[in-house]
Amino acid sequence: MISFAGGYPASDLFDTAGLQAAAARAWQSSMRCLQYGPTDGLPELKTQLVALMARRGVTCAPEEMLVTTGSQQGLDLLLRVLLDPGDTAVTEQPAYPATLQALRLQQAHVVTVPVDGGGIDVDVLAARLASGSIVRPKLLYTVPTFANPTGATLTRERRLALLHLAVQYRFVIVEDDPYGDLRFAGNAVPSLLALASEVEGARDRVVHFSSLSKVVAPGLRVGWTIAPAEIARRCVIAKQTVDLCSSPWTQAIATQYLAAGSLEQHLPLIAQAYRRKCEALCDSLRTQFGSEIGFHQPEGGMFVWARIPGVEIDALLPNAIAGKVIFVPGKAFFADDPDTASLRLSFAAPNEDEIREGVARLKRATQASRTASSASAHA
Amino acid sequence: MISFAGGYPASDLFDTAGLQAAAARAWQSSMRCLQYGPTDGLPELKTQLVALMARRGVTCAPEEMLVTTGSQQGLDLLLRVLLDPGDTAVTEQPAYPATLQALRLQQAHVVTVPVDGGGIDVDVLAARLASGSIVRPKLLYTVPTFANPTGATLTRERRLALLHLAVQYRFVIVEDDPYGDLRFAGNAVPSLLALASEVEGARDRVVHFSSLSKVVAPGLRVGWTIAPAEIARRCVIAKQTVDLCSSPWTQAIATQYLAAGSLEQHLPLIAQAYRRKCEALCDSLRTQFGSEIGFHQPEGGMFVWARIPGVEIDALLPNAIAGKVIFVPGKAFFADDPDTASLRLSFAAPNEDEIREGVARLKRATQASRTASSASAHA
Structure with a gap:
């Protein structure tokens, strides 16, 4: 088959040698690996991830970031703190099924906007918001770069237009970005979070998920959320109840892997x-x-x-x-x-x-x- | 201080040598550590945990078990699939605060029953159920062995009485058992799950959480849930949305640790x-x-x-x-x-x-x- x-x-592209070396270095602080860690993530991992995001054009503070069990958990936590039953959530269509499932689990009213080769059709979204066919959305979910399932990348122009709409209609853009580093052709487009600094008021309207699952290894289960500090704080409180902390051991390995420049x-x-x-x-x-x-x-x-x-x-x-x-x-x-x-x-x-x-x-x-x-x- | x-x-009681050896053996199947794993847990870990539960007097099938990110996640998943807003949940009092928080997050109606040196006062519970002052509880949460915070252990007589009440009033007993293996005095008392086989109909009324956090190391984030197959299945579906899987890497380490008899x-x-x-x-x-x-x-x-x-x-x-x-x-x-x-x-x-x-x-x-x-x- x-x-x-x-x-x-x-699997055959995993950097097993680099990860083995990182695991050996992590174990030099074995207590760090074995004991409970902070709910928002190991501080040294957050330092590495803040630096990684800076290389991607995003400035963020540690209190705007939490480490999660894959970015999937970031979405679950966010929807739990942000959505009330019946709230309207917009997604691109076609969209990642686990997102649709997570929205249904929170009893959201799901509204879809079509995707073409340039990502979610922001003109259609704007028209539907203006006409009132989409009313007071709480959030919009998108995988703007090399989307699952379409592979499409949202154009820079559409990204800016989407950020303006988020400010105007006061919804949160949920940017899921597990694949952005896997570019092999064309020119890089900044993430919505990076571009948000160009649109007044937009930075407070973007929550960004990323992950090491597709660029290092899923088995680490290391993802992260960047959100306005108040939203991040509420996600951390929810995570206390959900699982106390993601594995500090694999977080320590990820820290060493990133610190060595292996990524x-x-x-x-x-x-x-x-x-x-x-x-x-x-x-x-x-x-x-x-x-x-x-x-x-x-x-x-x-x-x-x-x-x-x-x-x-x-x-x-x-x-x-x-x-x-x-x-x-x-x-x-x-x-x-x-x-x-x-x-x-x-x-x-x-x-x-x-x-x-x-x-x-x-x-x-x-x-x-x-x-x-x-x-x-x-x- | x-x-x-x-x-x-x-921390100074962690078996660092045993865990280091287990980690080295786990890495011999590095792809197993690095790729996504099954949502319900690595099958080889479940085999070890089924054997561990057998040594604790519990027979269970793999489809009645899921591996979770600590037993804390088991509780979160269970409450999400079992509780509707307003449902009545009974807890012992005093109780583990994260449980109270998790119940509030699910908008449960929390009813408390006092604890004494012999654990939750089952006579009080029986009287309140009989009088109708507790009506149609969906579940009862207890840490029956070396409870947090009281240290108390529910007597065998009370365990049997509680199981009968669960059958009679059709509620689920949620048995949280992270400390049961940490006995250093007195005689062992079987878990509620183990005793359930002595009370007709009770086995379908018990969900059991356990964890390696207190007996091996919290950093593994390895807990497990044993539940009637239909409840376990619904927890696994919820976990797909929540985080896809707990870290297969630390699951693989736990597998090797248990398989070696190190616990x-x-x-x-x-x-x-x-x-x-x-x-x-x-x-x-x-x-x-x-x-x-x-x-x-x-x-x-x-x-x-x-x-x-x-x-x-x-x-x-x-x-x-x-x-x-x-x-x-x-x-x-x-x-x-x-x-x-x-x-x-x-x-x-x-x-x-x-x-x-x-x-x-x-x-x-x-x-x-x-x-x-x-x-x-x-x-």
Whole structure:
């Protein structure tokens, strides 16, 4: 089976040597690893993360940051402190399913805005806010850079427009940024949090999540939240009740890994490997499918979002599995009105040969689905 | 400053050699440490924990168990899937404050039942259920063995009576058991979960939390929940949204530690050290305070609960801090109607000399408080 389905980073790209060395250094302060740590994270890790964010163009104070068990926990904590049942939350569509699930768990009223190759359509959002078809949203959730599932990156112009809307309509932009460092083509676009300093009043309107899961290793379970100090404080209080603290041991390892500069050394290797995988996938899709498939080639991240017009992806999936290739049907990423011709292909895990063979299998499965569909139409 | 205030286990009792060896063995499967793991926990860890529970007299299946970020997260997940706003939750009183906070976060209606030296007063509970002064409780939370804060252990008779009440009134017993293995005196009493097999229908009414935090090291953040399969399944679904998984790296270390039998080897050392510390504390309290203080000497755990009748503990605390000794005023552990003469003393962290000196300081601070109180009464 060749899998384009996973959302996991490539295991064979983990910097095992660097992480082993970091673990050995962390253990030199074994009590730090073994005892409870502060709920908001080890101070030395926060120092490293503040420095990392500075390299990404963001100035932040330690009291605006908390360390979480992956950025997923950051979202859970934020929604718990920010959302009351029935509050309106806007998400891009298609969107990361765990976010939709987290919003439902908080009984939010979920409103969706479509995404294109340039990210969430801010003009549509502006029009719907102006017309009153979206009323008093509490927050808007977006993965603006190499989104899951679309791979799309929000343009700089749209980022600025979105920040202005957040100030005008007084909602919080929840910027989820696990993939931003995985750029392998095109020019960098500052995060919404970095750009917020250019829009008066916007900095108080952005909560930013990031993580080491996609650029170092998920097993550390080290994510972080940057939020206005009062929101950060409330998230820390919630985390006291939720799990007291994330593992200080893996936090200590992450501290040593970052302090040694290993992220900067190793990250280009990951990005280049993903570039080659992405090119293999996109080239194969073009070669095998030609104009039969539509997709936008991403400039980073792990995902290609595709449409095969005229093919019911739900019907394609069993044929694909029979042909030993798997992917995620696009409808999993829709809160409403699913696009049944869409699918998400992750290029992170398979190697380039597997990617090319996987696309060939996908093509054969698509032909089988078309033949079956045509036969049933004529039956 | 000598601290009786902490709830942390003694750092100098951690089995650093055993944990270092376990970490080295875990790293032999480095991909297991670094990649995402299953939401319900690494299967090999669950195998070890099922075996550990069997040694504690509990038979359970893997699908009745999930691994959590400390047992604290187990409680948070359970309350999220079990409680609706306004549901009645019964707790022992005094109780662990984070539990009270977690219940409030879920907007529970909290009802308290008093604790004495034999744990929660099940006769009072039975009477209040029979009279209708407690109506349709959804759950009852208890730390039945070496409770935080009281150190008390629920008697076997009361355990059986409580299990019968849970069946009769259809509530869930939430048994939090982080300290049960820290017995250093008296005879073992089976957990409520173990005894549930003796009461028809009771096994479906018990959710059990345990943790390696107090018997191995909190930094692992490894706790576990045992619940009826349907409740466990719902907790796992909630955990997918909350943090995807607890750190597989520290789970892998815990697996190796347990598989090597290190817990059984090292635990007696911790228990014996705590026995000596507990005896030092209780002997000093008797020597210094005589009949001026009331307390029940615990048979395990980390805490002594004391009362100094006629002394306002809130007024004592600043005198104690000025005299370089600290503790937690008892009122922190009350949901309502606080006992202002009570205090919690933890013997886990200080050594025996510090404990004796700390009690002497506490005695001097108490005398100062009485003198001040008497002076103000005569002023």
